[in-house]
Amino acid sequence: MKLVIGDKNLSTWSWRVWLALHSWGIPFDEVVILLDKPNTTAEILKHSPSARVPFLHDGDLGIWDSLAIAEYLNEKFPQKQMWPADMKTRAWARAVVCEMHSGFADLRKLMPGNIKKRLTNFDYSPVAKDVARIQEIWTECRKAHAHLGPYLFGAWSLADCFYAPVVWRFxxxxxxxxxxxxxxxxxxxAHPSMKELERQALAEQG
Ligand SMILES: N[C@@H](CCC(=O)N[C@@H](CS)C(=O)NCC(=O)O)C(=O)O
Known part of the structure; x- marks a missing residue:
């Protein structure tokens, strides 16, 4: 499989899928296309009809959109247990992932993902509602699953991959x-794949 992604430092949508592949030990090659360059769109269009990354090549199949790719990986590698095993818990996990996937536009705009960035005294009050809702989601998930492990649904799951960009934004x-x-x-x-992504982002030029 070959994953087409944006910069390790900036491409929040790419992080989700990169983390899934890396954390579950699925071998893959990667093509990194730098975002915000004059030829970015042309380079992405060589792979992805949506002009967006991430995009996954698997043989003659091509898939775009991080959530579609995540669901494909979950079906292709069922033994990896990317979603919680229990049906009701899985439905909850998908709900929080979909809420992330389709929402929080104000937060994304005001606080673009950038692993290298460290600001103090940043005024995030314009997106206080988004921040509060995400903290509510995390608190409720953790309250119900803390006995099973340190992640949103106890064990590491796709829900964590989809909220990883918010962790770095915070x-x-x-x-x-x-x-x-x-x-x-x-x-x-502290997750090894988060640390590896951070290491690669910090090493990136530009
Ligand atoms: N809903 C899409 C969003 C993908 C997206 O917006 N990706 C950004 C990079 S993080 C992109 O490709 N931007 C194109 C550009 O900057 O030209 C997904 O989940 O994959």
């Missing part, structure tokens, strides 16, 4: 973190 923009939210961010930053 760190980059100095969002105040307390209690279970703080613990979750710490657990995420």
């Amino acid at each position: 760190v980059s923009y100095g969002v105040k973190l307390d209690g279970p939210v703080r613990e979750y961010v710490q657990a995420m930053l």
